[in-house]
Amino acid sequence: SQTIHQWPATLVQPVGSPLSLECTVEGTSNPNLYWYRQAAGRGLQLLFYSVGIGQISSEVPQNLSASRPQDRQFILSSKKLLLSDSGFYLCAGHSPLHFGNGTRLTVT
Amino acid sequence: GQQLNQSPQSMFIQEGEDVSMNCTSSSIFNTWLWYKQEPGEGPVLLIALYKAGELTSNGRLTAQFGITRKDSFLNISASIPSDVGIYFCAGPQGAGGTSYGKLTFGQGTILTVHP
Numbered sequence: 001s002q003t004i005h006q007w008p009a010t011l012v013q014p015v016g017s018p019l020s021l022e023c024t025v026e027g028t029s030n031p032n033l034y035w036y037r038q039a040a041g042r043g044l045q046l047l048f049y050s051v052g053i054g055q056i057s058s059e060v061p062q063n064l065s066a067s068r069p070q071d072r073q074f075i076l077s078s079k080k081l082l083l084s085d086s087g088f089y090l091c092a093g094h095s096p097l098h099f100g101n102g103t104r105l106t107v108t
Numbered sequence: 109g110q111q112l113n114q115s116p117q118s119m120f121i122q123e124g125e126d127v128s129m130n131c132t133s134s135s136i137f138n139t140w141l142w143y144k145q146e147p148g149e150g151p152v153l154l155i156a157l158y159k160a161g162e163l164t165s166n167g168r169l170t171a172q173f174g175i176t177r178k179d180s181f182l183n184i185s186a187s188i189p190s191d192v193g194i195y196f197c198a199g200p201q202g203a204g205g206t207s208y209g210k211l212t213f214g215q216g217t218i219l220t221v222h223p
Contacts, residue, residue, distance in 0.1 A: 004150075032209050043196070044151070044213040059210075090150050095208040096141050097198075099150030 002027040004100035006091050012106045019064075019078040021103050023091030026072070031093045033074040035066055038088040038102075050074060081107045110135050112197055114214035122222050127184040129217045131197030139208065140180035142171050143196045145216075151196055155182070187221050194218050 003026040013019060025031050032051050036044040046059045048066035056066050063082050067075045074091060086107045091100045114131050121127060131140070139158055143151035155166050157173035157180060164171055168185045184191055194216040201210045 009148075034209050042194075043215045044198075044211075046201070046210055049209060092150075092209070096139075096153055096156050097209055097211060098153060101148075102150045104148070 002031065002094040002098060004091055004093055004098060006089075006100035006103055008103060009101065010104045010106075012108060013081050014108055015083055016080050019076070019081050019085070019105070021076040021089055021091075021105075023074040023076075023100060024072055025074075025093050028094070030071055032095070033068065034092040034097065035074065035076050036090045036092060036099075038090060044090065048076070083107050110199075110201060110212045112199065112212055112214035114195075114197055114217050116217060117215070118218040118220070120220045120222065121187055123188060125187050127187055127191070127219060128181065129183075129195060129219075130179060130181045131214050132179040133199070134178065136177045137180075137199035138177070139200055140171070140173050141198045141208075141211065142169075142180070142182050143198060145194045145196065146192075154195075184219075187219075189221050189223050192219055192221050 005024045034049045035047045037047050038044045048058055050056050050068040053068050064078050088102050088104050090102045112131050112133050141156050142154045144154050145151040154169055155164050155171040160173055160177050161175050162173040170183045172181045196216045197214045198211040201212050
C-alpha cells in the first residue's frame with residue numbers, strides 16, 4: 001500500500017518569504033501525485049497534479065508552484081508568500097485518493 | 109463548475125444515535141467517495157462507490173450511490189465519541205469524470221458526538 005509523507009507538520013512564515021513543502025511517497029512507483037489546499041477546515045481544492053517526473057499541471061492560478069524532481073517526490077513552492085496563502089496543504093496519491101497528514105501554513 | 113452540496117453542515121448528537129448525511133450535485137458523477145477528517149490530519153477514505161444504486165458498508169458506516177447518479181448518502185449507526193470529525197463527499201472532476209485523483213469535494217459535515 002502507498003504511504004504519503006509530508007513535512008513540516010506546521011509552519012509559520014512572514015509575508016514575502018519563500019516556501020518549500022515536501023511530499024514523498026512510499027510503496028509504489030510512478031504514482032500520480034496531487035497538492036490540495038484546505039481553507040478554514042472545510043472543502044479541499046486541487047492546486048496541482050503530476051503524472052511523472054517534471055510533469056506538472058496547475059488547476060488554479062495562484063502564487064504557488066510545484067515541481068516533481070524525482071519519481072516519489074513532489075514539492076510545493078512559493079517565491080514570496082502572501083497572507084492569502086495561509087491554509088492546510090495536503091499531498092495525495094493513489095487511486096482512490098489517499099492523503100498525507102498535511103502541513104498547516106500560517107503566513108503572518 | 110461542479111459543486112457538491114453537503115447537508116447538514118453540522119450535527120450535534122448523543123452517543124448511540126444514528127447519523128445520516130447526504131451529498132447532492134447538479135452534475136452526474138460516476139464515482140462517489142466518502143472521507144473522514146480528524147483535527148490536524150489529512151482526510152481518510154471511508155467508502156468508495158462505483159455504480160448507481162450501490163450500497164456499501166464499512167463497519168457501522170453505510171453509503172449509497174443514488175440512482176440518479178447526482179446524490180449519495182452516508183449513514184453511521186450507533187455513534188460513538190470517536191466518530192467525531194468532518195465528513196466529506198467527493199467525486200471526480202468534470203461531468204462523468206473518471207480521474208480518482210482530480211476530485212471535487214463537498215464542504216463537509218461536522219459531526220459532534222456527546223458521550
